[in-house]
Amino acid sequence: MEKEILVSNVDKEMKIALEKYEEPKDIKRVLSGMRPTGKLHLGNYFGALKTWLKLQDKAESFFFIADWHAITTSYHDTGKLSDNTVEMMADWLAAGLDPEKSILFVQSFVKEHAELYLLLGMIVPVKWLERNPTYKEMMENLKDREVATYGFLGYPVLQAADIVIYKADVVPVGIDQIPHLELTREIARRFNNLYGRIFPEPRPYLSEAPKLPGLDGRKMSKSYGNCIYLSDSEKEINKKVRSMVTDPARVRKTDPGHPEVCSVFAYHKIFTPSEKVKELEESCRKGEIGCVQCKKELSKILNNFLSPIREKREQYLQKKGDMIEIFVEGSKKARKIAQETMEEVRKAMNFFKA
Known part of the structure; x- marks a missing residue:
């Protein structure tokens, strides 16, 4: 990972953490979660899910829907919380998270997190x-x-509880989450110093997530309304790609283009084979290919990528009860481990046991 590139984009605390970062090699147990705030988009896929898919083949993996975390900033409106949870279940399974490889669960189903x-x-x-x-x-x-x-104010403490209750040794995180994980390490260390060693200090696992802009060139975000969702239909993908921001200095097809400032080209670099990307870049700079043609090619590639995810997603939603049962069973497995940890915690803290 090119640390010097990453460091320029983060604040002082993150710089310090990144300088210390070494990719974990002996990964035993992984844990991560997402807040259910709506359907997942391509930024979520490359920022987290893709890494999770990789790690579920390497280590014992726990992935949870963080519904309690969702209300830390949205407590005033929980009307869509249940529906968003189901949508996330469908997105995760359709993207490839496998209940045979990972324990998939819902945070609020495991009350020990709260304790x-x-x-x-x-x-x-x-x-x-x-x-x-x-x-x-x-x-x-x-x-x-x-x-x-x-x-x-206290959500980092809940986040720490989520992690250490499973004694996870590795947590996949984005760069901006490194200080949060460092706080989790400090909390685990403080507990161990006070009551005896119960919790390992979890290490970060940074994914090399590609920069994927939204339709308007800004960061892809639901609040900006500039997302491409995993659930978008072929028609929606075509419409969204047509609206994408390209080189603002390019007026005519024959004008020399500047791919480095074009959102469409940013997607081609991720989804299109490298040989074809080089060809597109050269043609763009020479004014041999227009933005309309470039967008049409991107639409085809995106639809080819999303088509199997869309199909699987629809299949899971058609059998919603079976899908929910996967997370109910996963929550039972997670809770068994959480209960064992809490027995150790209560004993270490000298709570009375009848």
Whole structure:
């Protein structure tokens, strides 16, 4: 991984963490989760799911739908929480997460997360939470709602509980999540120092996620309305690709293009075979291929990539009960492990046992 490229895009704390980063080699148990905030898009796939698919073949893997985390900033409107959870189930399974390889579960089905969250909250200094680099940033960005809540300030403690309750040694994260995981390590270390070693200190696993812009050239985000979803139909893909931002300086087909500023070309670099990408780049710079043709080729490639995911997704939704049962069974497996960990925690903290 090119650390020097990554470092220029992150703040001081992330730079320090990245300088220390070494990709884990002896991976035993992996854990990660996602908040159910709606259908997943290509940014979610390349930013997380693709890495999860890789890791489920390497190690014992736990992946959970973080429905409690979803209400830390959206507690005022939980009307779509249940539907979003089901949509996420379909997206995960259609993308290739395999219940035969991974334990797939729903956070709120495993009540032990809440118990450990409570206990860890007793030992975490408030100043640790206030120094969270994304706390003030999100407080600033979410001025349209009241987020100065106990739950929002303490969500890193819940995140720590999610991880250490399964004694995960590796957590796949994005660059911006490194400080959060470092806080989890500090919390685990503090608990171990106080009560005896129970929890391993989880290590980050950084995926080399490609930069995938939204339709308007900005970061792909549901809040911007610029996403390509895994569930988009062929017609929707064609329409969205036609609307994508290209080289603003290029007026006519014969004008020399600048692929480095074109969102369409950014997608070609990810989805199109490298030989073809080179050919497209040269043709664009020479004004031999127009944006319309380039978009048509991208539409075909994207639809070929998404077609099997769409089909599987629809199949799972048609048998919704069977799909939900996968997560119910996964939650039972997860809870058994969580219960074993909590027995150790209660004993270490000297709680009375009748």
